Amino acid sequence: MNIQTQIQLKPFNTLSLDVITSHYMKVQSQNELIEALAFAEENQLNVMVLSGGSNMLLPKEINALVIHMDIQGFEDITEDAESKTIRVGAGQVWHDFVLWTTSQNLYGLQNLALIPGLVGASPVQNIGAYGVEAGEFINSVQVYDRYSKEFRSILGADCHFSYRHSIFKDDPNKYIIVSVEFKLLKQPQLKLNYGDLKNAVAEDQTALNLQNQVIQIRKAKLPDPKEFPNVGSFFKNPVVDYSIYLQLAEKFPNLPHYPQPNNQVKIAAGWLIDQSGWKGKKLGVVGMFQKQALVLVNYANANLEDVQNTYKAVQHDVYAKFGVSLEPEPVLYNELGLIRTHHVITEHTG
Numbered sequence: 001m002n003i004q005t006q007i008q009l010k011p012f013n014t015l016s017l018d019v020i021t022s023h024y025m026k027v028q029s030q031n032e033l034i035e036a037l038a039f040a041e042e043n044q045l046n047v048m049v050l051s052g053g054s055n056m057l058l059p060k061e062i063n064a065l066v067i068h069m070d071i072q073g074f075e076d077i078t079e080d081a082e083s084k085t086i087r088v089g090a091g092q093v094w095h096d097f098v099l100w101t102t103s104q105n106l107y108g109l110q111n112l113a114l115i116p117g118l119v120g121a122s123p124v125q126n127i128g129a130y131g132v133e134a135g136e137f138i139n140s141v142q143v144y145d146r147y148s149k150e151f152r153s154i155l156g157a158d159c160h161f162s163y164r165h166s167i168f169k170d171d172p173n174k175y176i177i178v179s180v181e182f183k184l185l186k187q188p189q190l191k192l193n194y195g196d197l198k199n200a201v202a203e204d205q206t207a208l209n210l211q212n213q214v215i216q217i218r219k220a221k222l223p224d225p226k227e228f229p230n231v232g233s234f235f236k237n238p239v240v241d242y243s244i245y246l247q248l249a250e251k252f253p254n255l256p257h258y259p260q261p262n263n264q265v266k267i268a269a270g271w272l273i274d275q276s277g278w279k280g281k282k283l284g285v286v287g288m289f290q291k292q293a294l295v296l297v298n299y300a301n302a303n304l305e306d307v308q309n310t311y312k313a314v315q316h317d318v319y320a321k322f323g324v325s326l327e328p329e330p331v332l333y334n335e336l337g338l339i340r341t342h343h344v345i346t347e348h349t350g
């Protein structure tokens with residue numbers, strides 16, 4: 001067992017925050033996971049699971065055992081005329097996995113190309129882009145249940161996938177994901193409903209071209225974390241009741257919106273932030289990206305406090321103008337490696 005102490009997590013979180021953890025272990029198998037958990041228990045340390053670090057907000061110092069998930073591997077599970085089910089290690093890089101599925105003529109995930117992070121994180125917030133969510137193709141998730149202390153498999157249908165949500169978010173301490181099974185299609189059924197995509201693939205309607213177009217669109221809009229450290233969309237798109245949407249639309253007829261089930265409407269956080277004057281605006285070393293106002297960028301050695309100052313100011317201004325609360329998408333941790341709830345504005349504070 002290789003437990004390291006006083007490790008810098010800056011290279012392992014895409015917002016590039018300076019973070020020192022008291023204990024750290026890279027875990028490459030289920031056995032190593034058990035060893036790591038036993039070490040944490042003996043030493044009375046909390047456990048914080050680190051995946052691709054592309055959806056995390058971390059404090060300067062963490063006193064916990066950071067388990068860096070690095071379980072690799074692909075395994076064929078079943079196959080029929082229409083589909084093939086593959087089990088993928090939680091530590092595989094998501095984008096590489098998507099490229100691999102396309103090269104194997106397996107379809108479904110092409111719209112999700114270039115999303116940063118690892119396969120093990122994909123079910124947690126049910127990653128989604130360009131009209132597809134990972135949950136649509138997840139057959140099951142293999143987990144270690146920290147309460148019953150056993151490995152087990154949870155069917156996709158029991159993960160309760162919804163917009164950027166699943167059971168893994170309801171109780172983040174219960175499960176550690178070790179692999180994910182995807183049921184992928186053998187015949188392409190391209191999903192082209194999202195705005196720019198239909199035109200982009202008009203000439204060449206293959207899955208490979210769809211994947212390439214998604215990569216191009218993302219590259220044009222979203223900053224590369226290596227150049228501009230970020231966590232993708234910083235806020236969720238708010239989902240509001242239809243009546244609230246109608247009130248907003250009366251004042252702001254151009255508000256981009258997407259009807260949802262149950263008489264609800266999803267509205268574009270990027271537009272709200274843009275219209276509040278935050279596109280390309282900075283507060284200190286943290287700001288909202290010039291080409292996509294929904295992406296918060298660490299421009300120079302920011303710490304968590306700098307990030308919080310900026311995002312709270314954005315929340316404040318959007319609330320003041322539209323009366324809409326923005327909820328951050330990345331997960332916020334405290335000094336003990338535990339998940340904290342985000343600050344959300346629910347009434348005018350002055």
Ligand code: EPU
Binds near residue numbers: 131232234235270
């Ligand atoms: N908009 C603006 N100004 C901006 C940004 C956006 O006016 O600065 C407008 C756009 O013109 C558009 C609308 O807002 O009318 C929506 O913008 P966009 O199509 O760029 O998508 P998004 O709602 O900003 C969501 C996901 C992305 C995903 C894209 C494509 C969330 C929180 N974000 O972004 O996911 O890639 O749709 O499906 O749901 C992520 O979660 O990290 C992420 C990148």
